[in-house]
Structures are given as structure tokens and as C-alpha cells.
Amino acid sequence: MDYFAHPTAVIDEGCDIHDKVKIWHFAHIMAGCTIGEGCNIGQNCVIFPEVTLGRNVKIQNNVSVYTGVTCGDDVFLGPSCVFTNVINPRSAVNRRGQYSRTYVGNGATIGANATIVCGHDIGSFAFIGAGAVVTKTVLDYALVVGNPARQAGWMSEYGHKLSFKDNMATCRESGQEYKLEEGRVTRVS
Numbered sequence: 001m002d003y004f005a006h007p008t009a010v011i012d013e014g015c016d017i018h019d020k021v022k023i024w025h026f027a028h029i030m031a032g033c034t035i036g037e038g039c040n041i042g043q044n045c046v047i048f049p050e051v052t053l054g055r056n057v058k059i060q061n062n063v064s065v066y067t068g069v070t071c072g073d074d075v076f077l078g079p080s081c082v083f084t085n086v087i088n089p090r091s092a093v094n095r096r097g098q099y100s101r102t103y104v105g106n107g108a109t110i111g112a113n114a115t116i117v118c119g120h121d122i123g124s125f126a127f128i129g130a131g132a133v134v135t136k137t138v139l140d141y142a143l144v145v146g147n148p149a150r151q152a153g154w155m156s157e158y159g160h161k162l163s164f165k166d167n168m169a170t171c172r173e174s175g176q177e178y179k180l181e182e183g184r185v186t187r188v189s
Contacts, residue, residue, distance in 0.1 A: 018055075036073070054106070068099035068118060072106035078130065082115040105140065107157055114149075127155040141178070141185040154178070154185045 003021035005011055011023070014031035021035050025043040029035065032049035039053050042061040047053070051065050054073035059065070061079050068085040071077070085099040102116060105124030110116065112130045122128065126138045129145035129152075138144055143153040143161060154162040156171035156178065163169055167180045177189040 024061075042079075060112070066099070069102050069104070071104040072108070072124065074107045075104050076109040077104075078110055078112035078114065080113050081110045081128075082113075084116070084118045087118060109159065125155060125157050127159065139184060154180070157187065 002019045003017050003023070005023040006025050008025050009023045010028045012029060012031040015029050016034040017029065018035060018037040020038045023029060023041045027041050027043065027045045029047050030049045033047045033051040035047065035053045036055040036057065038056040041047065041059045042063070044062045045059050046064045048065060048067045050067045052070045054071055054075065056073055057071050057075045059077045063077050063081055064083065066083050066085040069083050083102060086095045087100055089095065100118035102118050103121040104110070105122055105126065107125040108122045110122065110128040111132065114128045114130060114132045114134065116122065116134045120134055120137045122138045123140035123142060125141045127143045128134060128138065128149065129143070132145050132149040133147040134144065135148045141154045142151050143155045144150060145152045156162055156174065156176060158171050158173045160171050160173055162171065162178055164180045169178045176187055178185050179188050
């Protein structure tokens, strides 16, 4: 495979790292993970065993992606965002093998310092605001902010807040059209 790893990065044997990946300073890529083509893993990141990253995932500095997390294609993980994988951790109780799963959908963004409590999926093209604490599943295209995170609107695939009129909205940058129906958004063009 053809990828770049900074000399300070630690890459365990048994990783599946695809082409055009960049792994930066002091990152640790653990055995048994899969990193898709074109991913960029920032400084001080750790990718744990059994994690799968789709194509073109961008992980900013200081992010640990724990066992149980799967990211689709084109996911953005902001600086110092946090995943958990055990809902009730205790130092004296070993819960290895009891990890909850979290799926981050294609095109989703998780903002800086956001926390994703395990077992709650993030929908495709969802946008998690900086510092948000996600304690429930997030729908496709949803914008969530705060602690606990609450939905504050809908986002386009280009990352712009959508304004709906008669259940239709247009992205101001791409011109893509979206429909709001029964509490869910879908792209129609």
C-alpha cells in the first residue's frame, strides 16, 4: 500500500491501511483497524482495534477513535472530539468485549470538543456542533448543538443550514434541493 506515516507515528502490525492515507505526528494505529483510502489522521490520534474508517475520513488532532466506532466515507472529526465505548465504565470492572457500537454516517461532521456517548449513531451529513454532548441517535442532515445535544435545524451536504419553505429548501452554495417530510430530510436533486 502507498501511504505516508510521520516517523513518530506508531503503526502496529495487522492494520489494513489503504492508499493515499496520511498519518501525522505521534499517532498510534492499532492492530486490527481498517483505514480507507485518502484518510488523514492528525497529530496525537489513536485508532483502536476493530475500528473501520471509510474513504476520505479527516481526523483532526487529539482524537481517539475507540473499538466499536465505524465511520462511513467523507466523515470529519474535529479537534479533540471524544467517543466513548462503554456506557458505565468502572476502573475495577473489566468490560472488554461489552463495547457499544457507534456508526458515523457518510459525510457527517463532528465539531471540536464534541462528545459522542456510545450506542448512538450519527446520521449521514449530520452536523454535530462544537462542544455538543450527543446522548441519542442523530438523524441524517440534522444539526445538533448543546449539552445535552438538541436538534437546532438541518444542514445541507455542503455544510450550510437549510431554511425550509413549504417543506423544501435549497443549499445556497451547491443549489441542491432538500425535502422535509415526516420529520426527516432527504436530498431530491
